[in-house]
Amino acid sequence: MLEILSRGFRDARQYLQGMRTLNEENLGEALKIVRMSLLEADVEFQVTRSFLDRVKEQAIGEIVQVKVKHKDKKLKVTPGDHFIRLCHDELVRLMGPADVSLNFPAKAVNSIMLVGLQGSGKTTTAAKIARFFMKSGKRPLLVAADVYRPAAVDQLKKLGQDLGLPVFADSSASPPEICRLGQNQALELGANLVIFDTAGRLTVDEALMDELYQIQQFTSPDNVLLVCDAMIGQESVNVANAFNKRINLSGFILTKLDGDARGGAAISIKEATGVPIKFLGMGEGLDRLEEFRPEGLASRILGLGDVVGLVKDFEEVIDEKQAEQDAMRMLRGNFTLNDFLSQIRTIKKMGPLQDVVEKMPFFPGGLPPQANFDDYELVKIESMINSMTPSERMIPDAINESRIERIAKGSGRKGNEVRDLLSKFKDMRDLMSAMGGGKLRGRWKRLKGIKRMFSGGLGNLMGGDPSASPTPDNPFGLPEVNKAPQVSKKSLEKQRKKNKEARKARKKSRR
Amino acid sequence: MSDEKKRTGFLGRLFKRNRQGDKTQEKDVLNEEEYLQEDETKPPEETESDQKIVESKLEDQDEAKNLLRLKTGLTKTRKGFLKSLDGIFAGKKELDEQALSRLEEVLLRADIGVQTSYELLEQVTERVKRREIDDPAKVIKHIRDMVRQSLEHVESPLRVGYGTEPFVVMVIGVNGSGKTTTIAKIAARHKAANRKVMLVAGDTFRAAAVEQLQIWGDRIGCDVVKGKPQADPSSIVFEAMDRAIKDDFELVLVDTAGRLHTRIPLMEELKKVRRTLGKRIPSAPHETLLVIDSSMGQNAILQARTFNEAIPVTGIAMTKLDGTSKGGVIVGISKELKIPIRFVGIGEKMDDLRDFNARQFAEAMLSVDEPVGD
Numbered sequence: 001m002l003e004i005l006s007r008g009f010r011d012a013r014q015y016l017q018g019m020r021t022l023n024e025e026n027l028g029e030a031l032k033i034v035r036m037s038l039l040e041a042d043v044e045f046q047v048t049r050s051f052l053d054r055v056k057e058q059a060i061g062e063i064v065q066v067k068v069k070h071k072d073k074k075l076k077v078t079p080g081d082h083f084i085r086l087c088h089d090e091l092v093r094l095m096g097p098a099d100v101s102l103n104f105p106a107k108a109v110n111s112i113m114l115v116g117l118q119g120s121g122k123t124t125t126a127a128k129i130a131r132f133f134m135k136s137g138k139r140p141l142l143v144a145a146d147v148y149r150p151a152a153v154d155q156l157k158k159l160g161q162d163l164g165l166p167v168f169a170d171s172s173a174s175p176p177e178i179c180r181l182g183q184n185q186a187l188e189l190g191a192n193l194v195i196f197d198t199a200g201r202l203t204v205d206e207a208l209m210d211e212l213y214q215i216q217q218f219t220s221p222d223n224v225l226l227v228c229d230a231m232i233g234q235e236s237v238n239v240a241n242a243f244n245k246r247i248n249l250s251g252f253i254l255t256k257l258d259g260d261a262r263g264g265a266a267i268s269i270k271e272a273t274g275v276p277i278k279f280l281g282m283g284e285g286l287d288r289l290e291e292f293r294p295e296g297l298a299s300r301i302l303g304l305g306d307v308v309g310l311v312k313d314f315e316e317v318i319d320e321k322q323a324e325q326d327a328m329r330m331l332r333g334n335f336t337l338n339d340f341l342s343q344i345r346t347i348k349k350m351g352p353l354q355d356v357v358e359k360m361p362f363f364p365g366g367l368p369p370q371a372n373f374d375d376y377e378l379v380k381i382e383s384m385i386n387s388m389t390p391s392e393r394m395i396p397d398a399i400n401e402s403r404i405e406r407i408a409k410g411s412g413r414k415g416n417e418v419r420d421l422l423s424k425f426k427d428m429r430d431l432m433s434a435m436g437g438g439k440l441r442g443r444w445k446r447l448k449g450i451k452r453m454f455s456g457g458l459g460n461l462m463g464g465d466p467s468a469s470p471t472p473d474n475p476f477g478l479p480e481v482n483k484a485p486q487v488s489k490k491s492l493e494k495q496r497k498k499n500k501e502a503r504k505a506r507k508k509s510r511r
Numbered sequence: 512m513s514d515e516k517k518r519t520g521f522l523g524r525l526f527k528r529n530r531q532g533d534k535t536q537e538k539d540v541l542n543e544e545e546y547l548q549e550d551e552t553k554p555p556e557e558t559e560s561d562q563k564i565v566e567s568k569l570e571d572q573d574e575a576k577n578l579l580r581l582k583t584g585l586t587k588t589r590k591g592f593l594k595s596l597d598g599i600f601a602g603k604k605e606l607d608e609q610a611l612s613r614l615e616e617v618l619l620r621a622d623i624g625v626q627t628s629y630e631l632l633e634q635v636t637e638r639v640k641r642r643e644i645d646d647p648a649k650v651i652k653h654i655r656d657m658v659r660q661s662l663e664h665v666e667s668p669l670r671v672g673y674g675t676e677p678f679v680v681m682v683i684g685v686n687g688s689g690k691t692t693t694i695a696k697i698a699a700r701h702k703a704a705n706r707k708v709m710l711v712a713g714d715t716f717r718a719a720a721v722e723q724l725q726i727w728g729d730r731i732g733c734d735v736v737k738g739k740p741q742a743d744p745s746s747i748v749f750e751a752m753d754r755a756i757k758d759d760f761e762l763v764l765v766d767t768a769g770r771l772h773t774r775i776p777l778m779e780e781l782k783k784v785r786r787t788l789g790k791r792i793p794s795a796p797h798e799t800l801l802v803i804d805s806s807m808g809q810n811a812i813l814q815a816r817t818f819n820e821a822i823p824v825t826g827i828a829m830t831k832l833d834g835t836s837k838g839g840v841i842v843g844i845s846k847e848l849k850i851p852i853r854f855v856g857i858g859e860k861m862d863d864l865r866d867f868n869a870r871q872f873a874e875a876m877l878s879v880d881e882p883v884g885d
Contacts, residue, residue: 117806151723151725152723202835204835231807233807233809233811235806235837258771258774260810
């Protein structure tokens with residue numbers, strides 16, 4: 001049931017697909033769907049309402065605008081695209097402007113104080129932040145001011161040890177005292193950045209809220225950051241407000257975004273407190289802390305993929321030249337298991353599969369439940385290919401039953417799994433050689449192909465109706481995403497033709 | 512573009528593999544349920560006497576206090592709001608748009624979720640139309656009753672059957688939901704009833720998680736079985752089961768590392784721990800307790816669903832209900848999964864873990880300022 005709801009955004013777009021203009025009536029339906037999507041993403045009730053009011057106001061004001069100029073290009077925009085762009089832009093606007101810098105005034109020791117509810121991830125985040133600023137040359141000191149949760153101090157000590165950082169703790173002092181002592185000792189310990197890890201607390205706990213106030217009074221930290229679980233529900237606003245009222249927050253961090261939480265709290269908290277989002281926690285590893293980028297999170301909350309983020313990931317991972325060479329060879333039909341392996345490794349480098357796929361725009365409503373993105377699957381394939389001889393990898397057709405058996409034994413898999421892999425591989429190879437059958441164009445180098453895939457090519461998989469698909473160079477009518485080279489209409493048509501031929505060829509080869 | 516198609520095909524075909532073993536798990540559930548029933552009925556003398564000790568603490572006198580506790584947090588932020596709601600209904604015979612949207616707000620703000628709220632409102636409007644509710648002012652009460660009724664189906668306290676073998680409880684949940692604290696509270700409860708309780712430190716991943724459980728063990732006075740840091744939790748669990756049998760432990764509480772339900776390798780690890788538990792004691796775990804933070808929003812439904820798919824969850828504990836969160840997401844969870852709700856955590860003290868009570872919960876969640884229990 002939830003999947004149906006969270007697909008709301010796509011539905012809204014489709015709903016508007018056939019419309020020539022936006023008017024109060026059809027907009028009302030689309031807004032209703034978006035509203036549902038936002039609420040399911042745990043955007044706070046009041047924030048949702050005011051968000052929709054603003055979008056509506058804008059949308060109705062711009063009814064006739066189906067052609068827009070963007071970066072000196074004239075683009076045709078469907079009402080649906082237009083509407084989505086409005087929603088997206090408004091979200092980005094509300095969450096932004098991206099202000100990820102922390103306040104480090106010129107003095108000997110800077111400080112960051114972390115606060116939050118129990119279990120929001122303060123201690124882990126403290127270590128992540130320390131690591132983050134170590135990269136830019138800071139020398140952090142972690143101060144363990146959580147004296148309530150058993151072994152919280154030990155936890156911070158261990159994390160500090162892992163990072164090679166000093167940790168200040170004092171079992172006989174009160175938390176405000178600990179922070180003060182820690183700050184005073186920072187210079188002695190060779191640190192120039194103090195990070196206070198405070199205990200988790202409920203906002204209704206007067207005594208503990210008072211303690212935070214005292215810590216702030218004692219240490220006057222340069223930054224006070226609220227650490228908030230991305231999975232938090234409607235209470236996000238009350239919680240953030242309560243902290244902000246007592247101790248002025250300078251920013252907040254959303255954690256556990258590596259799960260499937262849509263992170264509606266991000267906009268709720270920003271809207272309620274006005275303080276900017278600084279970081280996003282993306283996993284348990286201490287390196288999984290990202291600076292906040294409104295575009296990515298806006299897409300996620302709305303149920304679009306994080307298009308920009310993925311393109312960035314690809315750019316980081318792929319070696320452009322090598323990719324070009326590979327693509328040329330593969331399209332000539334010389335696709336080997338080695339290529340297959342290197343593709344798998346490329347994907348693996350980009351982080352957990354779930355993350356990668358979630359960032360893609362084809363699953364705007366979250367992943368289909370039957371889609372099982374198991375990183376282990378990649379490991380299995382890798383191990384099977386690794387158990388093949390070099391010549392087998394080059395000429396997979398030479399792999400016979402006894403070889404299959406050997407490979408299965410070598411990789412600890414079953415014979416059927418090897419067979420399965422081989423048949424999938426052959427399918428892929430056939431497809432590729434069919435594709436490369438025509439003249440090879442410079443444009444079809446792998447990297448660019450991939451880029452285009454995320455910048456619009458697959459958009460019509462999403463919308464369903466190809467004629468109403470997003471314009472190729474502006475998939476959702478969003479700026480920023482538009483990074484791929486322009487594709488002319490002519491070449492697009494040629495490509496469609498080619499696709500058709502490829503499909504036919506594949507069908508033939510299957511028979 | 513065919514390049515792209517190839518890619519989806521590649522990814523799609525590669526990873527859209529149906530999970531095997533789901534069926535065998537279903538079988539497991541059945542077996543387990545059978546076992547549980549047996550376990551409850553088999554040693555009647557022992558179980559009953561024990562239940563009395565444990566439950567005597569939760570008699571009615573406590574109930575009022577309980578409710579008050581739950582409510583303090585809840586009502587604080589809501590009083591003004593619900594008052595204004597009363598005004599809307601005053602003197603009306605039907606639910607108009609405005610009244611409905613205010614009602615919806617109450618429900619949505621309690622994290623009940625769009626779908627469930629919609630269903631509740633639908634039912635209530637229907638009743639108003641059919642004149643079954645003639646006073647719109649009582650609508651909130653009716654909604655509360657509906658929530659209570661649906662939660663009553665899952666109100667089922669954890670009955671620890673003390674038989675010939677240890678009763679094994681495996682505690683699971685996402686990071687920071689309150690697993691370790693919940694374990695400590697359950698342990699304290701049964702320790703107070705003079706039971707031999709063992710804690711198993713199955714969280715070998717998070718820094719100092721083992722120490723955290725050890726401190727609780729020392730405070731409560733029960734044994735803690737630990738392994739080396741970063742060890743495979745299954746190996747620790749196996750060893751713990753051995754010891755539990757050998758030394759006649761009556762209750763074994765297994766802590767596991769917090770994990771996001773989307774991390775498939777970690778969910779596999781959890782399955783393995785569960786299988787390992789069953790190696791020495793075939794019927795174990797007798798309870799798989801999912802801990803849910805009540806401040807969670809709609810993601811908690813996905814959590815419950817995914818954990819339950821990985822290993823059959825037999826009970827739920829809602830934690831941190833002493834805050835301002837209402838935990839309304841549990842309504843949707845219980846409607847969909849029908850997993851018994853065992854406990855609510857309403858504070859930091861050891862006795863702040865209570866058996867779940869549908870009436871109290873519904874009232875605290877959708878409280879109006881009127882006498883309790885009318």
